Each structure stands twice: as structure tokens, then as C-alpha cells.
Amino acid sequence: MSNGRTLTASRNTEPEASSFVKDFLALIKIGIVNSNLVTTFTGLWLAFQFTDKHFLQELDVMFYTLVGAAFIIAGSGAMNNYIDQDIDPIMKRTKSRPTVTGRFKSSFVLAIALSLLIVGEILLFMASFAAGMWGLAGILSYVVLYSMWSKRKHVSNTVVGSISGAIPPLIGWAAVEPALGSGALALFLIMFVWQPPHFYALAMKRTEEYRAANIPMLPVVKGFARTKRSMLAWVLLLFPLPFLLMKLGIGFIILATVLNLGWFGLALTGFKAADDLKWANKMFIYSLNYMTILFVSMIIFSVFA
Numbered sequence: 634m635s636n637g638r639t640l641t642a643s644r645n646t647e648p649e650a651s652s653f654v655k656d657f658l659a660l661i662k663i664g665i666v667n668s669n670l671v672t673t674f675t676g677l678w679l680a681f682q683f684t685d686k687h688f689l690q691e692l693d694v695m696f697y698t699l700v701g702a703a704f705i706i707a708g709s710g711a712m713n714n715y716i717d718q719d720i721d722p723i724m725k726r727t728k729s730r731p732t733v734t735g736r737f738k739s740s741f742v743l744a745i746a747l748s749l750l751i752v753g754e755i756l757l758f759m760a761s762f763a764a765g766m767w768g769l770a771g772i773l774s775y776v777v778l779y780s781m782w783s784k785r786k787h788v789s790n791t792v793v794g795s796i797s798g799a800i801p802p803l804i805g806w807a808a809v810e811p812a813l814g815s816g817a818l819a820l821f822l823i824m825f826v827w828q829p830p831h832f833y834a835l836a837m838k839r840t841e842e843y844r845a846a847n848i849p850m851l852p853v854v855k856g857f858a859r860t861k862r863s864m865l866a867w868v869l870l871l872f873p874l875p876f877l878l879m880k881l882g883i884g885f886i887i888l889a890t891v892l893n894l895g896w897f898g899l900a901l902t903g904f905k906a907a908d909d910l911k912w913a914n915k916m917f918i919y920s921l922n923y924m925t926i927l928f929v930s931m932i933i934f935s936v937f938a
């Protein structure tokens with residue numbers, strides 16, 4: 634009997650624990666947190682390389698910056714899910730979120746979001762005042778300018794959201810060198826220009842869901858042909874940006890240009906694609922590999938620069 638109870642108890646607790654963790658990771662959008670930590674770390678690392686500061690003397694700053702950035706990005710993601718509780722049930726992609734299933738109560742989500750944002754900001758201010766201020770800018774642009782305002786009202790919502798997504802490298806850089814400089818600007822511009830084609834590809838795949846939720850994403854408002862032209866234009870804008878990072882050497886410039894040529898070539902095939910959604914999925918997958926390879930290569934090339 635007791636074994637049965639123990640067995641039942643252990644069986645019940647395991648699924649509960651794993652589903653709580655799964656729900657929590659979905660709430661904070663862990664995939665986006667992890668990848669934004671790559672760009673935050675790159676900003677931090679290049680600032681060390683481009684100034685005379687050595688990271689071994691600043692391990693505390695690295696800790697405050699990376700944990701602080703992770704917390705505010707996670708907190709912003711949770712706040713975004715709190716705000717989107719009315720539209721997420723309508724979209725297939727988002728309807729299994731704990732804010733939709735009711736597994737997480739709204740009050741709990743708000744408490745988690747605010748706690749993460751406050752602790753994250755304290756850590757960033759411990760890294761540097763400038764890092765804390767850039768963190769605030771990222772929170773306000775993602776939560777207020779994007780989630781609360783433009784996402785629901787304007788077809789330019791993605792461009793507005795791209796401001797927040799381009800701020801993490803500035804947080805990393807400002808933790809080491811508050812004055813930023815051309816290298817930090819380059820990282821900001823690369824991330825700003827990378828996001829629209831990254832997201833428009835996904836928005837094309839989810840057009841009917843966004844239409845049902847009345848969210849004015851570009852493919853919903855202007856159609857696929859216009860979205861393809863826009864994606865091509867944004868990818869074209871990426872070509873000059875690696876040249877702002879000449880300090881990383883010609884090897885980086887060549888790699889970045891090859892990545893840009895690949896994405897441009899793929900974007901061109903969209904105009905002849907027999908299956909738009911298959912092509913859009915390729916563009917989305919390419920965007921994720923592009924960003925990871927580009928930013929990791931910056932870190933590697935900076936060691937030999």
C-alpha cells in the first residue's frame with residue numbers, strides 16, 4: 634500500500650516537476666534568452682578586446698552582466714506573455730503556453746516577471762551605470778514600445794521590436810566600456826537589420842494565425858510578395874555592416890560576406906518558390922544559423938585580431 638502510495642507519489646511529483654520547469658522555460662522564452670546571451674557576451678568580449686581591459690580582472694563584471702541580461706530578457710519575455718494572454722490562445726504556436734493553459738496564474742506570472750526585471754537591473758547597474766541604463770532601454774522598448782503598443786497596432790511593429798533585440802550587445806559592451814564606439818554600433822546595426830528577415834520568415838509561416846488574432850504583421854497586411862521584397866532589402870542592408878568591424882581582420886569580413894551572399898541568394902529564390910512556406914522555413918532556419926555563426930566567429934577572430 635505505502636509502496637503504491639510512494640510509487641504513486643513519486644510518479645505524480647516527477648511529471649509535475651518537469652512540467653513546471655518546461656512551463657517556466659516557455660514563459661521566459663528560453664530559446665530567445667540563450668541566443669540573446671550570445672550577442673550580449675559578444676558585446677562584452679569585443680569591448681575587452683577593443684580596450685586595454687583584461688577579462689580576468691573583471692570576472693565580477695562579466696557575472697553581473699550575463700546574469701543581469703539573462704534576467705531582464707527572461708523577465709521581458711514573461712511580461713510579453715503576460716500582456717499577450719488575450720491573443721496567445723488564438724494562435725496555434727502560442728496556445729500551449731502556461732499563461733494560456735492556466736497552469737501559471739496571471740498574478741504568479743506578473744510576480745515572476747517583475748522579480749526577474751528588478752534583480753536583473755540591479756545586477757546590470759552593479760556592472761556599470763551605462764549597462765543598467767541600456768537594460769532599461771531594452772525593457773521599455775520590448776515591453777512598452779513593442780508588446781503593449783506597436784505589435785497590435787502597426788505593421789512597423791517588427792522594426793520597433795528590432796530596437797530591443799539589438800540592445801543586448803550594447804549592454805555587454807557598456808558593462809566594460811560605457812562610451813561604446815563604432816564596434817558597439819556595428820553590433821547594434823547588425824542585430825537591428827537581422828531581425829526583420831528573421832521574423833518575417835516566421836510571420837509568413839504563421840500568417841493565418843496572426844490574421845485570426847488581428848495582429849498586423851507584414852504578410853497579413855501587405856501579403857507575401859511585399860514581404861519577400863522587404864526581406865530581400867533587409868538582407869541587402871547587411872552587406873556593408875561587417876566592414877564596420879575591420880579590426881576583426883579580413884577573415885571575418887570574408888566569412889560575413891559569404892554568409893550575406895548565402896542569405897541573399899536564398900532570399901532571391903523566394904520569388905520563384907513553388908512552396909512559399911517551405912522557402913520561408915529555410916529563411917528562418919538560415920537566420921538562426923547566420924546569427925550564431927556570425928557572433929561566435931566575431932569572438933574567435935577577435936582573439937587573433
Ligand code: HEM
Nearest residue numbers: 663664665668669672726791794795798799828832835921
Ligand atoms: C523583432 C524581433 C524578433 C521577433 C518578432 C522574433 C520572433 C520570434 C518568434 C515569434 C519565434 C518563435 C518562438 C516560438 O515559437 O515560441 C522566434 C524564435 C527564435 N528567435 Fe526570434 N524574434 C525576434 C528577435 C530575435 C533576436 C534578437 C534573437 C536572438 C538574438 C532571436 C532568436 C530566436 C531564436 C534562437 C529562436 C528559436 C528558438 C525558439 O523558438 O525559442 N529572435 N523569434
Ligand SMILES: CC(C)=CCC/C(C)=C/CC/C(C)=C/COP(=O)(O)OP(=O)(O)O
Nearest residue numbers: 705706709713768771772775794797798800
Ligand atoms: C534587453 C532586452 C529586454 C532585450 C529584449 C531582447 C528580446 C527578447 C528580443 C526579441 C524581441 C521580440 C520582438 C520578440 C518576439 O516577441 P513576440 O511577442 O512577437 O513573440 P511571441 O509571439 O512568440 O510571443
